[in-house]
Amino acid sequence: MHWCYALVLRAGVMHRCSQEEPRTKHKGPEEEQMRMGAYHPASPRERQIMQSYLQNPPDLRPGSLLQSPDHCFQLQEHLASGVYGKVIDCWNLTAQRPAVLKVLQVQNAEFFWQEEAEILQILAQHQGHKNHVVQWFHSFQISGTFIHEFEKLDISLKQYVMESPYGGLGLMEIRPIVSQMAQALHFLKELGIMHNDIKLDNIMLVDHLRKPLCVKLIDFGLASTENIQGKEIHNRYFRAPEVFFGAPVDSAADMWALGIIAVTTFMGRMPLPGPSDEDMMRHIVETVGHCPESVLDSGLYTAEYYGLSSSRTWEYKFPPLDPQKRAIHRLDDIHKSGPPGRPFASVELQDRRAFVNLVKHMLDPDPATRITPAAVMSHRFVSMHHLAKGVPCYHSTSVHIMDKANGIVRNELPSNCLALFKPVQSVPVSAPVKRKRTQEDDCDVASPPKKRQIQETTATERGPDTIEANLPEPDPLKETRTSLQQDQTMTSPTSPNLRIGTCFRSPGPPKMELPSAPRPGDNTSCTREDFHQLTKSTQKKDS
Template sequence: MLNASNALGKGLGPDVALRRFGSKLTTFEKSEIMNYENVYFVGSAAKKHVVLSSIKKNNNGFDDEKGHYILNIHDHIGYRYEILKVMGSGSFANKGHYILNIHDHIGYRYEILKIMGSGSFANVVQAYDHAKKEFVALKIVKNKKNFHHQVKEEIRILEKLGHEDPDGSAKIGHIVDHFDFRNHKCIVFELMSYNLFDLLKMNGFKGFKELLVKKFAHSILESLEFVHRHNIIHADLKPENILLKTKYKSAVKVIDFGCSFFEDERIYTYIQSRFYRAPEVILGCDYGKPVDMWSFGCIVAELFTGHPLLPGEDASDQLALIIELLGLPPSKILKTSKRAMNFFSADGFPLYCSHKVFDDGFIAYGSGKSKRGKHRGAPKTRNWIATLKNEADDLFIDFLRRCLQWDPACRLTASDALQHPWIKRKLP
């Protein structure tokens, strides 16, 4: 329930807010609040940070050791947003990411409801906008110099996508606003429902029926087609970054463009979450939009089976799993690789498994094991049918295989995938 007793309706001027709520504010806030034209919420019920101007360490005490803003219960962010609820604060606090108190404000306008996610780059919280009287998702970026350029790039991409999609039909999670608060960049997004990983978890990781998988796949492809049409690479597509627009409906949107970039402005050499990382990225080859289609193929398989298709323990194991499923990479891929020596011998044999060369030139490969002792089969010994629970037909397998090609140039594009017979086929 919102702490409406200190919400300020249409907002107050800072001098009026200070007279009315000054006894509830810290010395720092009494000075800070004067920088805000309108004050909507002050978090007067929060346990406030007592900040001393003489303490410069960790952003005057507002940040933890890792640069995350320390959030307090009932406090505000930006004199507009209020923190309401903490989800899993104990474990996150122990890891040094943040120390949370519910009902804090952000920007004296937003009221935080709960933590939705935490990572090395930012915390994402559910918030209530006391100015617009609506719920939003609020991303609070880590206060570290190496993230400053990254968040500027994210905002630039989000604003470009928003400009190109004024009616919101592209199935992208759009930016609502952005601002700075206590040396942290904050980005406001429309609030949506569960992500697809949460949905899989709620379903006991059993996977979904083919019809539902196809509906999800179609929406994701529409998002990717739109993003790629504007020469943007998402670069971190995974179930956690695909959200249901509303509960109980299959419409989804792609979110989190924090690692995204324009194709002609590639600024990262290593991208994507490991399970969904394209082989050309692992091998240090040139890459482009097809990396998103690789991630997409992995996601579709996971939605169907309930489990990651390629759950590698590290980069070497990730590539071993790919080889186990697809076989050895084409020689032209290895020739352009900057990291091939990490995974292959000078003769081009994969290091994860044994091999024997016979007099007639025949090569027999053995199996291998991951660092944790998990079995990894010889190249191309993993069966697609068994991998997909013996429930996928030839058309579905063909669709996945075309998404998961070694050669990026041979993968389906998003627009091509939308025309594939599996996507277009109606199920009973």
């Protein structure tokens, strides 16, 4: 019966695939292969048997049990849902570990499931979980439902930014995030893989309490192993200009998306908030400039944005944007538009200038000269070479936060930095205390703002997105295919024989234990509030 089920499942799904439109308006080679007879339609008998299986899909309600070929899962809650399916929190009863299931519910689900499983296996064999990529355990299918199992992570970077008391993140928080994502992109580039969907929702914090600012890249549903052209990849707000033009795309498009993320986390709002492709191109051109002729010449859709003059040169079609609709007028303005109401010292001003320099290289309109992930990791903003001769407390605090995010255990901060926020917490805002200036004032600033506690909420419980609310248009960052996929131990470029009825597994993932609750007074449990206090406590001298 198993061989019959597998045959019918393949034939039935592929029959549906042959009748459905591809996911993008520009047909890629994979979609064309499906529509040109690579898969055979099901016979009437096969369709009849297939329908009998599809009439009994697996029960995905919270509290139900889901049985894969080798594992049993107790479903707990639906974390998110989107056009590609849903993400379900669960407990793996067989392996005794928390997990997250990504359930594909999309046209041509089998095809996308196999494509993603191939990428996940490549990543797993090369130990992607050690390079800030989500850990994948295995993939399976039940009654025509296609599922991936991943490790369970914490909250998304989008939610983390929304919960910031300042509206955006400080440079001490952004630095480790950019560093870890650059490491992940370098890892993918070495394997010849492009993520193609980097955005705030697809960067997850591992545990914002026990492992503050440790992040991982998730959701490889659109990832590819070769350069592509003419396909709509990335969310519009994180899409590189060469993608709009339909020019050949490589890993440089992922770096552009990371640059947009870096600016968004700092400003607390989207820097290029175009509600349409045309408006996005206007924002890009007026903020970072035009792409080179080589990119325009190779684009399939360049004529939608540029026209050819009589001298055979490209001329931009659109009039200038209304200045009131622009979040920033040029990249050099970024350092002036950080979290509001925060005084910063000259040392942080130097840090902001280093940050702007990095962002300008990440948002280079020429993909050929755009900064590489390896160059990001050695840039002075990430390496902090420019801080070594500045205020000692600012430098040591920055190094400490970076080490915490990377899991490096070193000596704690100097006592003059550690003691700063304890007196500040005990002093009422309405009754400031006058005292003599000491060396501790090198890092001292005004009392910290009111704390806001980060709560773990489901997708339906989350309030309005402040990042979206700050935009002139109502819908930024909403084109999410929210999948809480997770880190992998991944495989070789040699793809396995993928067939329906097969269960894909990562090569021996380590057992995961439920983390114990943080203990009061545990110095290793540096919370996010500590980071805000550390950040504020290093910014008063010279301010």
